[in-house]
Amino acid sequence: MLRISKLTDYGIVLLARFAAAPRDAQLSAREMAGATTLPLPVVSKMLKELASAGLLESLRGAKGGYRLVRTPDAITVAEIVLALEGPIALMECTVGPGHCEQEARCTVQEPWHRINRAVHDALARVTLADLARPAGGTALLGIQNAAARATPSHPNN
């Protein structure tokens, strides 16, 4: 089905909530669980991962919680997926050499790299800020924004 994992989806939804909250807002796992109706353990798990990936900053102790490290428009979906799922590679062998003993005579390799790049760019073109925007009237506008945004041609992954 070519899908990202449910957990990654949760992570993105959580980040989107941070993005929608007032700037630099600090939110605890418990609050996020309440807001999303997701079970607390999973929320906690994902926030931990996002923190260790450097997308969130954690504040321990009572009154602790998490907070976005960067502004929502500076965080792309590609980054998030990379943080939670590893490199964006549609198939194993394109993440690096040594995954397939036939890679020398594989004709399919180069087109796959091209496809991977395209997918990556598609994900890199959407930021957390886009995800945080309320749905509805601005939907079409979102497309314009994405199309118009400068796309500084990412190297890969």
Add this chain to the structure above:
Amino acid sequence: MLRISKLTDYGIVLLARFAAAPRDAQLSAREMAGATTLPLPVVSKMLKELASAGLLESLRGAKGGYRLVRTPDAITVAEIVLALEGPIALMECTVGPGHCEQEARCTVQEPWHRINRAVHDALARVTLADLARPAGGTALLGIQNAAARATPSHPNN
């Protein structure tokens, strides 16, 4: 890791071999297994699936085998993935309604559709003919081709 399944990859490699063979060539599962060094049962399984998906045509009996139904340049990677993995939807809830009880108030929904479309288009822009082209000098040319190709804006999936 955002990947397609290994089996799907096999399927694509097999199709690429058909595309590289002389036009309308007919190949048996055994031949394909030999050519790819993949185990016969796997090859057989995938060819069956590709046939029932309508991408290959099967010829039964002794001297039987498979054959491409369409010309390689008329078969896109998007189609193949669709046939083998189902709809191209990065997350469950974007394949259709009824997958998430929060879809009414989900702000993330529309951007995801946009992302899905972009991924789909990236896959639709590469054809079997592209995959069959020998690697090497024509690599960069491939990019040009893909960019120049008319892209009749697929509805979705």
Add this chain to the structure above:
DNA sequence: ATTTACGGTACTGATTTGGTCCGATATGGT
């Protein structure tokens, strides 16, 4: 009739996913 090959289905072992739980540590409040 025999051989070759596809068609379909069911099965199994391995891996991944989705989710839980717990002990340790850090901080704020009383």
Add this chain to the structure above:
DNA sequence: ACCATATCGGACCAAATCAGTACCGTAAAT
């Protein structure tokens, strides 16, 4: 000092999916 509230960092587990195999039936060629 003590306790309540958080995160931290694991281990852990059940369920689903994946990858691969096996088997039996049917169709065609010789």
